[in-house]
Amino acid sequence: MKASPIIALLTDFGLGAPYVAAMKGQILSIHPRAIITDISHTVTPFNINEAAYVLWSACRNFPKGTIFVVVVDPGVGGSRKILLAESSRYKFIAPDNGVLRFVQNTLPIIRIREVSNDAYFNKPVSQTFHGRDIFAPVAAHLARGLAPQRVGPIIRPVSSGMTSIFRLSDNPGRYQGEIIHIDAFGNIITNAILKKRPSAISVKIGKRMISLYYDTYVQAPEAIPFLLMGSSQLLEVSIKNGSAAGLLRAKLNQKISIHVP
Secondary structure, eight states: OOOOOEEEEEESOOSSSSHHHHHHHHHHHHOTTOEEEEEESOSOTTOHHHHHHHHHHHHTTSOTTOEEEEEOOTTTTSSOOEEEEEESSOEEEEESSSTTHHHHHHSOEEEEEEOOOGGGSOSSOOSSOHIIIIIHHHHHHHHHTOOGGGTOOBOOOOOOOOOOOEEOOSSSEEEEEEEEEEOTTOOEEEEEEOSSOOSSOEEEETTEEEOOBOSSTTTSOBTSOEEEEOTTSEEEEEBBTBOHHHHHTOOTTOEEEEEEO
């Protein structure tokens, strides 16, 4: 028997509420053999930038066929659409609010459909909990073998006008970046991809300029902010055994300046 695709969940629901369990219950009610895993449920509430980064950073490590369900959805109950995006390896179910844009930047997305066929929804559909009543049931049906074309028509998603991940040029200049994630250690993750170790680079956060660059935490001195290439090749600002975000008073979505001399 062919193994069921993994269903990977990413939400901002937190760990103390019943919402994630309700989604899993819906999936298992439709597909008892479903394999469900959690990416994270502690995305900062309503933070689409952070969710887009977490999804992008994690998804490439999953096996082919995985179905990603992203419910960071401040527009629930409004006019925003729900999308089914298909790449050659994965399927993504997510609101049309820009949460898929980092994935779209780096994965070849073959087609995007609107999730609109209510034959596969849990009814009655709550206007405040589409994760339980639309996202989860549709994921379960897809994992059972439902053809994607049954979900809804091909559409063009709206352009969110939000931050995208970009590859930092080797050419001298100043580039505007943004803080897209602050991890539990206080490391500041930017939206700039490093192609290789830079010969020289500096980042300005607020009024503070950081120019020291190290390849590892071990090499860096303590208590001094420094730059490095993170595990996803994104430019990060860190402090060895400390919180860069705390010291620099950095915030999610904060604009930064990157200087390549």
